[in-house]
Amino acid sequence: MIANVWLIKSEPIKYPWSKMLEDGRTFWDGVRNHQAKNNLLSMRKGDFAFFYHSNEGMEIVGVVQVVKEAYPDPTAQEGPWVVVDVVPVATLPKSVTLAQLKADPICAYMALVRQSRLSVCSVSEAEFRRVCELADWNPEF
DNA sequence: GCCAACGTTGGC
DNA sequence: GCCAACGTTGGC
Numbered sequence: 001m002i003a004n005v006w007l008i009k010s011e012p013i014k015y016p017w018s019k020m021l022e023d024g025r026t027f028w029d030g031v032r033n034h035q036a037k038n039n040l041l042s043m044r045k046g047d048f049a050f051f052y053h054s055n056e057g058m059e060i061v062g063v064v065q066v067v068k069e070a071y072p073d074p075t076a077q078e079g080p081w082v083v084v085d086v087v088p089v090a091t092l093p094k095s096v097t098l099a100q101l102k103a104d105p106i107c108a109y110m111a112l113v114r115q116s117r118l119s120v121c122s123v124s125e126a127e128f129r130r131v132c133e134l135a136d137w138n139p140e141f
Numbered sequence: 142g143c144c145a146a147c148g149t150t151g152g153c
Numbered sequence: 154g155c156c157a158a159c160g161t162t163g164g165c
Contacts, residue, residue, distance in 0.1 A: 033159090
């Protein structure tokens with residue numbers, strides 16, 4: 001695989017996938033956790049990320065791509081916080097629920113499952129392929 | 142530098 | 154609404 005894959009979480013009440021599609025592009029703000037911030041810093045232009053609905057839905061609904069690498073979070077008063085710019089790439093034909101991931105031998109060990117509070121986590125290539133299978137999605141890259 | 146208290150996130 | 158898992162804060 002050429003690019004790395006990540007997973008970003010959003011509460012549907014705050015920023016749902018439908019809004020992501022509507023906006024076409026957004027900066028991923030509000031991360032106030034160092035581990036999540038470090039993941040944002042590791043993102044490279046062209047990397048992909050699953051878009052996960054936390055709290056309500058609890059499922060992976062779409063895929064986005066990083067179009068601008070980390071820069072200071074405009075919504076942060078101070079501190080080292082950063083954002084990246086992302087654009088939607090695809091809506092998954094079938095959403096993949098947390099329950100499905102937990103029940104799957106490959107995905108059960110995803111950072112998403114192991115560290116429920118981490119809002120930006122990495123996804124391995126094996127996990128990526130498996131989620132695509134579960135989603136009935138055939139990535140064209 | 143340790144640790145108790147507290148706050149937040151997010152699954153159940 | 155509850156609670157587990159973490160992160161942060163502040164007293165010592």
